[in-house]
Amino acid sequence: MEKICVAVRVRPPVSQEVSNGLYWKVEDNRISLHKPLGTPISGVSYAFDHVFDQNCTNAKVYELLTKDIIRAAVEGFNGTAFAYGQTSSGKTFTMNGRENDPGIIHLAVKDIFQNIQMAIDREFLIRVSYMEIYNEEINDLLAPENQKLQVHESLERGIFVAGLREEIVNNTEQVIKLIELGEVNRHFGQTNMNARSSRSHTIFRMVIESKGKDTTSSDYSNSDAVRVSFLNLVDLAGSERIAKTGAGGVRLKEGKHINKSLMVLGNVINKLSDGSKQRGHIPYRDSKLTRILQPALGGNAKTSIICTVAPEEIHIEETKGTLQFASRAKRITNCVQVNEILTDAALLKRQKLEIEELRKKLQGSRAEVLEQEILKLRNEMLKYELEHEKLAMELEEERKSHKERDRCIKEQQMKIDNLSNLVSCSEQDRNSVQNSNGHPFSQRQYQSLEIWEQSLKEDSNDNYSIFQGDAFRTPCFKAAPNTFVAKRSDYSMPLDTSPIPDDFGNVADEDLWLRLNKGQATDLDSLQMTPARENHSFPSIDASPGYSIDYYKEEIQKLKQQLEHAIKEKDELERNNAEQLFLNSQLLQEISELQHESLLIREIPPRLCESVANCKDIYKDVLSMMQSFVADEKSSTAKLLSSTSDIAVCLFSTLETHFSMDKDGCSVLSGENSPIQEQWKVLVEKLKSAATTLASLQAPTSEHQHLMVPVHTSKNEGFDFGGANASWMEKLGHELNAIKEKYQILDKDFNHNNKLLESFKEKCHSLERECSILKEEKTFLVQKLSKSSQKLELVTDQRDKLSKDLSLEVQKRKELEREITRFSLAFARRQKALMTFHGECKSKIEFLRTLSPGSKSKTLGY
């Protein structure tokens, strides 16, 4: 199995856009989104096999991403490279390149012919085709008259496009000319995003057939086999937002088809990235593109995807979409095998050689033949004796290892039980963790995991070691069975004299062994694609998936790392939590203080209301008294008093409303220059002038000569009285002074309240700020919590998977045991047959020895 290789390429910016300063940063094989001051935005960072920045050349992309695929294609492996991305992100630039920077297709073609020249022991036949999928119809780009071609599938050819022209080519130049011809017929169009936008998906295909040159070789197993590989180089049309491309009419129709087929491609990738177990039906048939690319997506092909992205801020959403597509594609695995076809000629040749060998045996003198036969039989006998001893030893060892395995399986069973307990506990704890502190594992679970890992380690050192030097390994190990099979196949050659019983052949049979060995298993997809072909694993890749102890160790290591990471996160969360609690307690304290203050403040307005009412009463008394001094109602003094009265009424009503509003909690805070204060000042001034006027009017003449008007003195800020009827005047003066004092008190209260309200307001603001900070922190913490619970789920899933794998492993072991039993039976039978054969040989030799040379042929009856 082999993962798809996925790379991302960022093209240089093409427009001077209006930006907020967000930008994509490329570091090694990672691409991440950053804020203007360089802070990375969390959750928008992706890693791939390669990430190419805007300065990267096509040659470098080819070297790192496609060169291996091309080499493998020449060796007989299917290969596919395709470019995926938003419109105008640089797909065509990457695949086709430009004059001074040739693209992947040109570089690949050149490389193929260079590789062919180096493979001197093989001869090649190369065929080239070039097609496009335009509005969900397949057109031949090398023969424009071939339109609306159909996709078919047959046992012989696998999935193929019927009626597509294939040109046989011998060199790079021929291919380049064909590509140029195809480019002329390709659909391009102008959009707002790209002056030359590809309106179709194009597939440039090379079929590489090769055969060994040495046809006289006696190794008739492979020399005549023909290798056929398909290389697809695909330039997809770009996904586009109709609003951005400004597409209408034909372009709109094209855009819809493009988006639809890319959506199907995305669905296929999604399904494939789910992993083989959950994957279910893969909707390859939903579009022509996915149907044609089927072998490249989860099938028999080495595949690489280059995802191109635009760096501009306006394309951030599209770029994120492409990166998510790439991330999913990274999870896909393909099963790559070389495609070989055993031709009729090769089979014929094999049979001819066998007949030739038999004929040779019949030729020559009979005596010589007999001598040779005796020698051969002796050698074989010795060989069988040796083999016999070795097998007896192996059987003994096998019995021992069998016992050992029994023990291991029991232990494994116990561990699986432990694991299931662990997983169910983890599930419970996770629920409780989500309610409390975000801890992904309890201490107990962690310890269980440690114990489990430790015991697996011990297993790997002790128990599993018996498999390592053992010829009967589990199907995960390949080396020994191959040598074993090779040894067996020697014996099966001279069929007429073979001592091996028929039913033993079932056990040592190569096919059966291959079936037992996962690494050599034939892939069903490839059977459909290449009938009557022998499939061999790609040599550089270990095809056995992880049921070995190393696999479990690796998995445990990963789990442990995740666990440590989760614990770190949990610690951090706990720290944050403690800080939050501290902040919370502080806040609570401040809030209670503020509540106390606000209670006090709330008491002020009613008190003020009362004061205002008192003042109003006093004022009314004073005014009526003043008015009583004025004889003429039309005099200026009377007018002054009445206007004063108006202002006072107005002032008192304003004050009443103001304080009653305060009382209701909807106060509008007054400043130094509030209208109330202004009115108050005016009133005071008017009262003073009225008093002065009255004094000046009353003092010399009036009917109220006995009255002395209070005079404002700068000394004591009060009023002075003199003259007759002093006691009454004194009383009046006292009252006026009392009013003045009350006014001053009120004024002070008023100012004090204003200050209190101001500070209250400030505190409110700071509380609001703190609240919003707390809210942000809370959201951040909630996000973190949900992330770590997701991780926990992942870890639990992985553990489930592991336990499933373990149970699979146990099943496999059981199967292996059954095989061993069968083998032991077969071995016993074989031993018996060997003994018989041994006896026969001995008697034959004895018999031959007793014969005199003259009577040999007669006695033997030849």
Ligand SMILES: Nc1ncnc2c1ncn2[C@@H]1O[C@H](COP(=O)(O)OP(=O)(O)OP(=O)(O)O)[C@@H](O)[C@H]1O
């Ligand atoms: N790596 C690069 N270096 C320089 N120029 C580039 C690069 N990638 C793309 N461009 C330029 O950007 C423009 C758009 O590129 P291109 O046509 O390859 O995009 P596309 O993804 O194929 O678009 P569409 O899907 O619409 O066909 C072209 O002018 C191309 O020359």
